[in-house]
Amino acid sequence: EAQVTQNPRYLITVTGKKLTVTCSQNMNHEYMSWYRQDPGLGLRQIYYSMNVEVTDKGDVPEGYKVSRKEKRNFPLILESPSPNQTSLYFCASSYKGPGTSGSSYEQYFGPGTRLTVT
Amino acid sequence: KNQVEQSPQSLIILEGKNCTLQCNYTVSPFSNLRWYKQDTGRGPVSLTIMTFSENTKSNGRYTATLDADTKQSSLHITASQLSDSASYICVVSEGYQKVTFGTGTKLQVIP
Numbered sequence: 001e002a003q004v005t006q007n008p009r010y011l012i013t014v015t016g017k018k019l020t021v022t023c024s025q026n027m028n029h030e031y032m033s034w035y036r037q038d039p040g041l042g043l044r045q046i047y048y049s050m051n052v053e054v055t056d057k058g059d060v061p062e063g064y065k066v067s068r069k070e071k072r073n074f075p076l077i078l079e080s081p082s083p084n085q086t087s088l089y090f091c092a093s094s095y096k097g098p099g100t101s102g103s104s105y106e107q108y109f110g111p112g113t114r115l116t117v118t
Numbered sequence: 119k120n121q122v123e124q125s126p127q128s129l130i131i132l133e134g135k136n137c138t139l140q141c142n143y144t145v146s147p148f149s150n151l152r153w154y155k156q157d158t159g160r161g162p163v164s165l166t167i168m169t170f171s172e173n174t175k176s177n178g179r180y181t182a183t184l185d186a187d188t189k190q191s192s193l194h195i196t197a198s199q200l201s202d203s204a205s206y207i208c209v210v211s212e213g214y215q216k217v218t219f220g221t222g223t224k225l226q227v228i229p
Contacts, residue, residue, distance in 0.1 A: 111161055
């Protein structure tokens with residue numbers, strides 16, 4: 001089954017304790033992205049990757065890191081989490097398509113990771 | 119600043135009725151516009167994707183329209199079902215580098 005998986009699905013942690021949220025897709029997609037969703041603000045892009053070893057910042061990258069060492073995996077790293085990073089996080093993937101103008105291929109979202117930082 | 123505004127914020131309709139959701143955007147340059155359905159606590163699911171040259175796209179009971187000149191889009195749901203209860207999100211892309219999400223319309227379909 002074609003899918004995007006995220007782990008963990010729920011996480012409660014304390015300020016400053018490094019954590020990693022994993023994201024994996026089995027569709028051989030080049031493009032992967034991380035978003036956070038907060039009430040009243042909608043989804044905002046954190047980081048995206050157009051292929052292995054190619055990553056770039058989205059709208060709200062502060063406090064986050066990513067890596068893309070393999071095509072299928074795109075982990076989100078919070079080196080020193082703070083309470084303002086409490087949010088619902090989604091990973092997504094799609095085929096890239098030609099050029100850099102953006103893909104018209106369907107984007108598949110993971111089930112989400114609800115993170116609480118106390 | 120690029121913005122995507124959706125209206126109404128919330129909507130309650132009777133099962134079987136039709137409804138139309140609106141999306142206005144100021145994103146430029148424009149690459150594509152997507153409509154997603156998001157059930158509470160779950161990831162968004164793609165309904166339609168339209169590029170600049172497309173002005174309508176259907177997916178079952180969902181029909182999206184796009185007017186690139188006025189920068190407006192609508193999502194029309196025909197013969198609503200209880201399972202249509204969800205948030206509907208409009209997303210406009212400049213490309214991979216910039217993706218702007220609307221805050222969504224929360225639709226509730228009641229029997």
